[in-house]
Amino acid sequence: MYYLIGCFHWCPLLLFISCTLAADYVIPSTWNGTNITASSEDCQSTISAAIQQEFTNGTSLDANFYSIMAVYDLYSNTTVYKNQVTTYFKTTTFNPQSTDSIDLGTDAIRAYQVYRDPAMISLATEVWAYVRNYTISPADVAAGSIATKSFNVGKICPGGATLAGGTFWSTNESETTLYGGNTALFFTLSAYLSQATNNATYLDAAKDSGGFMIDIMDAAGVGNGQAAISASNSANTTCTNIWSPTPGGDWLIDQAGYFMEGLAALPGDTIFGRQNSTVDSLRSSLVNVTLATNPMCNAPNGIINAGGGVGNSQLVQGLGALYRAIREPSDLSAYIGSFLSVQYNAIVAAATIPGSHIYAGSWIGPTTPYDTSNQTQALFGLVNAAQVIFASESSNGTSTNSGGNNTRPTSLAGPIAGGIAGGVAFLSMVGIVLFIIIKRQRQLTSVSQTHSLSNVNSYPTHARNSSRFTLSRRSFSSDLTSADGMDNGYGFKEYGSGSPPKYTLM
Numbered sequence: 007m008y009y010l011i012g013c014f015h016w017c018p019l020l021l022f023i024s025c026t027l028a029a030d031y032v033i034p035s036t037w038n039g040t041n042i043t044a045s046s047e048d049c050q051s052t053i054s055a056a057i058q059q060e061f062t063n064g065t066s067l068d069a070n071f072y073s074i075m076a077v078y079d080l081y082s083n084t085t086v087y088k089n090q091v092t093t094y095f096k097t098t099t100f101n102p103q104s105t106d107s108i109d110l111g112t113d114a115i116r117a118y119q120v121y122r123d124p125a126m127i128s129l130a131t132e133v134w135a136y137v138r139n140y141t142i143s144p145a146d147v148a149a150g151s152i153a154t155k156s157f158n159v160g161k162i163c164p165g166g167a168t169l170a171g172g173t174f175w176s177t178n179e180s181e182t183t184l185y186g187g188n189t190a191l192f193f194t195l196s197a198y199l200s201q202a203t204n205n206a207t208y209l210d211a212a213k214d215s216g217g218f219m220i221d222i223m224d225a226a227g228v229g230n231g232q233a234a235i236s237a238s239n240s241a242n243t244t245c246t247n248i249w250s251p252t253p254g255g256d257w258l259i260d261q262a263g264y265f266m267e268g269l270a271a272l273p274g275d276t277i278f279g280r281q282n283s284t285v286d287s288l289r290s291s292l293v294n295v296t297l298a299t300n301p302m303c304n305a306p307n308g309i310i311n312a313g314g315g316v317g318n319s320q321l322v323q324g325l326g327a328l329y330r331a332i333r334e335p336s337d338l339s340a341y342i343g344s345f346l347s348v349q350y351n352a353i354v355a356a357a358t359i360p361g362s363h364i365y366a367g368s369w370i371g372p373t374t375p376y377d378t379s380n381q382t383q384a385l386f387g388l389v390n391a392a393q394v395i396f397a398s399e400s401s402n403g404t405s406t407n408s409g410g411n412n413t414r415p416t417s418l419a420g421p422i423a424g425g426i427a428g429g430v431a432f433l434s435m436v437g438i439v440l441f442i443i444i445k446r447q448r449q450l451t452s453v454s455q456t457h458s459l460s461n462v463n464s465y466p467t468h469a470r471n472s473s474r475f476t477l478s479r480r481s482f483s484s485d486l487t488s489a490d491g492m493d494n495g496y497g498f499k500e501y502g503s504g505s506p507p508k509y510t511l512m
């Protein structure tokens with residue numbers, strides 16, 4: 007406040023501006039269930055029972071599942087799952103030649119931010135190095151080629167942005183598609199690693215990927231932009247939307263969610279993109295544009311509807327990470343908290359078999375029998391939303407929340423430098439990290455499907471027949487007429503069951 011001495015004439019203006027901004031985040035009156043009425047203890051027991059159900063009935067519990075247990079411990083300031091999660095990551099290896107998908111890095115770094123086990127950051131770093139080789143660098147743009155690909159890479163898109171920062175979805179040397187989902191995953195992995203290590207290599211990578219997400223994919227634009235473009239410089243195809251005229255269905259929710267999670271891990275005054283956007287401003291515009299204009303997130307009742315009512319792990323995880331990272335502007339924080347609460351209430355009211363702890367992939371119902379992927383997706387919704395309750399209850403205690411400082415309760419957290427207006431954001435610990443990109447997919451994939459993609463033309467067939475050829479945790483079905491507008495000429499559509507996607511870099 008001392009710094010404001012002399013701003014006598016400005017102060018009313020600043021006040022006016024902040025009121026104007028505040029008015030923009032009005033929680034729609036049609037959102038159903040913006041308050042979680044359950045107590046912190048009730049939320050904890052709901053989550054704990056849902057987790058127990060997985061241990062009882064799950065067939066192949068994966069890194070994604072272990073990562074949400076870590077996130078739960080982070081939000082609830084407990085260490086209930088520390089041993090199980092630590093054991094899992096200590097005994098997990100990354101083998102890209104096999105069936106591992108690139109989400110494994112993200113899952114590992116989420117756990118690292120909570121428990122700080124070296125095996126976790128080591129796994130995340132290994133995945134990062136692998137995906138780095140399938141991400142276009144500024145030097146690759148200058149050279150017009152990238153070592154892992156056989157074609158020439160276009161240098162500049164209409165509008166003037168370069169392809170630097172874009173990540174391919176496939177390791178096939180002739181596959182030319184850059185995906186927003188993979189790029190956002192690599193962005194977030196880089197952001198978490200930057201936060202954990204302070205190594206500028208990761209920050210630079212995050213800035214390149216973040217710039218690509220904004221300038222090329224237009225992820226912070228209406229509807230979250232587009233999901234996939236060509237990197238090839240042949241036949242004037244550079245930067246063309248692969249799925250034109252449809253922008254990308256629920257892939258766009260994934261890319262928005264991952265992007266949010268990475269933005270939560272970076273200092274708010276970090277700048278990237280052609281417009282020199284700050285992370286602060288991007289957090290705000292990305293949340294707003296996603297919840298207000300993405301047709302799969304902006305239903306009047308506020309419940310995520312990624313086709314057939316299906317929920318989405320990435321979006322709730324991204325929103326949850328932001329909720330934890332920011333306190334200002336407070337209306338943005340309340341807006342996110344309300345949206346998450348809507349998901350919680352929907353999941354416990356409509357997605358679960360009464361009297362059970364089994365959850366469907368559709369958060370508006372109907373209920374379905376136990377399925378690992380659907381259950382894990384619901385856990386992402388429950389855990390990220392329950393933090394709203396954990397935070398509000400803990401703020402009443404004698405915890406770290408003190409009047410002038412807008413800090414969320416944290417477990418192992420420390421301050422990160424933040425340009426957040428008027429405050430300091432306490433995120434995960436200093437020296438902590440998160441990453442993103444690779445994960446096991448044993449459950450969905452068989453080794454025999456692994457080595458079959460030899461050229462671009464085989465893409466459609468394999469995409470339809472093999473879950474190996476997924477950009478993400480999602481797999482593709484043979485249904486070519488997608489309700490999600492995903493019939494894209496390659497003839498695939500994502501699996502509509504609500505299975506949490508697996509980002510595979512094939």
Ligand SMILES: *[C@@H]1O[C@H](CO)[C@@H](O)[C@H](O)[C@H]1NC(C)=O
Pocket residue numbers: 027030031290291294295298299
């Ligand atoms: C959010 O988006 C709506 C509609 O696009 C816009 O009117 C509003 O100004 C935006 N709010 C903020 C805070 O950006």
Ligand SMILES: *[C@@H]1O[C@H](CO)[C@@H](O)[C@H](O)[C@H]1NC(C)=O
Pocket residue numbers: 038039307351352355
């Ligand atoms: C709101 O959600 C509750 C369950 O939480 C449901 O019973 C009710 O029908 C919903 N209301 C509307 C208008 O959708």
Ligand SMILES: *[C@@H]1O[C@H](CO)[C@@H](O)[C@H](O)[C@H]1NC(C)=O
Pocket residue numbers: 033040041340343344
């Ligand atoms: C319910 O949620 C809204 C929006 O987040 C908030 O303004 C209101 O105070 C909450 N009501 C109660 C009773 O907590």
Ligand SMILES: *[C@@H]1O[C@H](CO)[C@@H](O)[C@H](O)[C@H]1NC(C)=O
Pocket residue numbers: 062063375376
């Ligand atoms: C879950 O596991 C229990 C104990 O093994 C078994 O009795 C039950 O039938 C299983 N339920 C489902 C839905 O698989």
Ligand SMILES: *[C@@H]1O[C@H](CO)[C@@H](O)[C@H](O)[C@H]1NC(C)=O
Pocket residue numbers: 135136139153
């Ligand atoms: C990345 O590419 C470089 C240069 O081709 C190679 O030396 C390195 O082993 C690759 N790293 C990984 C993790 O694949």
Ligand SMILES: *[C@@H]1O[C@H](CO)[C@@H](O)[C@H](O)[C@H]1NC(C)=O
Pocket residue numbers: 131205206207208
């Ligand atoms: C920073 O990270 C990069 C990529 O992992 C690594 O090559 C480099 O050695 C690191 N630098 C330092 C100073 O640790």
Ligand SMILES: *[C@@H]1O[C@H](CO)[C@@H](O)[C@H](O)[C@H]1NC(C)=O
Pocket residue numbers: 241242
């Ligand atoms: C590429 O674009 C240039 C300029 O717009 C045009 O002259 C050329 O015919 C195009 N080539 C192809 C293969 O479309």
Ligand SMILES: *[C@@H]1O[C@H](CO)[C@@H](O)[C@H](O)[C@H]1NC(C)=O
Pocket residue numbers: 280281282
């Ligand atoms: C962004 O920052 C660079 C370097 O400071 C500057 O040259 C450029 O003009 C800025 N661009 C915009 C749109 O502000």
Ligand SMILES: *[C@@H]1O[C@H](CO)[C@@H](O)[C@H](O)[C@H]1NC(C)=O
Pocket residue numbers: 316366367368369371372374375376377380502503504505
């Ligand atoms: C997962 O949930 C979706 C949507 O509720 C449902 O259609 C699907 O059958 C469920 N998957 C399994 C394997 O039960």
Ligand SMILES: *[C@@H]1O[C@H](CO)[C@@H](O)[C@H](O)[C@H]1NC(C)=O
Pocket residue numbers: 398399402
């Ligand atoms: C927090 O404290 C206030 C004032 O003492 C009280 O009204 C409110 O119910 C408390 N909230 C919780 C979640 O305990």
Ligand SMILES: *[C@@H]1O[C@H](CO)[C@@H](O)[C@H](O)[C@H]1NC(C)=O
Pocket residue numbers: 408409410411421430
């Ligand atoms: C806010 O946090 C900062 C940094 O941790 C500390 O120096 C300051 O005293 C705190 N202010 C209040 C009002 O607690």
Ligand SMILES: *[C@@H]1O[C@H](CO)[C@@H](O)[C@H](O)[C@H]1NC(C)=O
Pocket residue numbers: 083400405406414415416417
């Ligand atoms: C977290 O728990 C520890 C002890 O388990 C406690 O000392 C600390 O104050 C708690 N932090 C918050 C923010 O509640």
